[in-house]
Amino acid sequence: MARSAVITRVGVPVPRAGSCHSSPVRCERSTTSAPEGMMTRTPRPSTEAILAALPELAPYARDAALLHPERGEPEVGDSSIGGMLLWPSDEPWPECSLPDEGNPDGTPATAMVPVAQIFRRDVPGPWWPADFDLLQILWCPNEHWDPPSQQADVSPVIEVRWRRAADVASRLATPPSPSRYDEDGYLPQACAIAAEHVTDFPFREEMPPELRPRLEELVRETGDGGDVITRLAGWKMGGWPTWHLTYPTAFPCGECVTDMRLLFTVASDHETGVVVGRFGDLRIFACPADHRHPFQADLH
Numbered sequence: 001m002a003r004s005a006v007i008t009r010v011g012v013p014v015p016r017a018g019s020c021h022s023s024p025v026r027c028e029r030s031t032t033s034a035p036e037g038m039m040t041r042t043p044r045p046s047t048e049a050i051l052a053a054l055p056e057l058a059p060y061a062r063d064a065a066l067l068h069p070e071r072g073e074p075e076v077g078d079s080s081i082g083g084m085l086l087w088p089s090d091e092p093w094p095e096c097s098l099p100d101e102g103n104p105d106g107t108p109a110t111a112m113v114p115v116a117q118i119f120r121r122d123v124p125g126p127w128w129p130a131d132f133d134l135l136q137i138l139w140c141p142n143e144h145w146d147p148p149s150q151q152a153d154v155s156p157v158i159e160v161r162w163r164r165a166a167d168v169a170s171r172l173a174t175p176p177s178p179s180r181y182d183e184d185g186y187l188p189q190a191c192a193i194a195a196e197h198v199t200d201f202p203f204r205e206e207m208p209p210e211l212r213p214r215l216e217e218l219v220r221e222t223g224d225g226g227d228v229i230t231r232l233a234g235w236k237m238g239g240w241p242t243w244h245l246t247y248p249t250a251f252p253c254g255e256c257v258t259d260m261r262l263l264f265t266v267a268s269d270h271e272t273g274v275v276v277g278r279f280g281d282l283r284i285f286a287c288p289a290d291h292r293h294p295f296q297a298d299l300h
Helices: 047-053 055-060 212-221
Strands: 006-009 062-071 113-119 134-139 158-163 191-200 236-238 261-267 281-286 296-299
Touching (some): 047 055, 158 281
16 A cells, blocks of 8 residues: 655654655655654655656555664664664574684674664554564674575675564573674664655566656656665665666565565665675565565675
């Protein structure tokens, strides 16, 4: 279902000043397209304006949430990037013993570090499995050149955990620190997040051939030269992946061959201090049929 962009910071609406560019498709104003008290943060045409210009996009619309990081000191019960995790004290903390750039034999195993913690209450959407309300993402803060097939090459190795927050009766107070790590880009700085709910559209190469020229024209005529229709940059839950650097790739689930969907995007940015690839994105794709099936990571 198409939705207008709204911002929520840790579950509470936060007013944001918007800015618009003159273009054939006007940038949305939150005072008319968003619920009262909520404002758009990303200067972008409204969903209604985009679909009015190209109605054939409607079947491809997907919900997404842009996660704007803000340096701070998030608590263990907050949604965050690089913050503390609500981790059970009786559950082993993930470790990585795979060979990495700094240690070809991968020993000793090193503790993973928190990348993101997202509570369902703060970032609701269709990406949540039934009965789960907490997503935790960790990674090994080292570069791996030959990881398992579900991981991305030349990237940190990722761990994904789904939880019910209420099940964590006793939390781990002090997680272990990594014994080795790459200081350049793989230790996320603690940030609170402001979640902006938007409608995402696929990159033109994922569209039927007859629609691509019209979508390309719409992108060209909108905004200030950048693609604000199909390339929503930054940390993101759900939505579509961008393929502006490579041809689109489909990831069938290794268990049931269902086409995976984008679950989470880790973005290189200065606020979090994260850098993946050549200041790119590390995307996590998940099986929409069963969250227990293995995910697939992709570096773009």
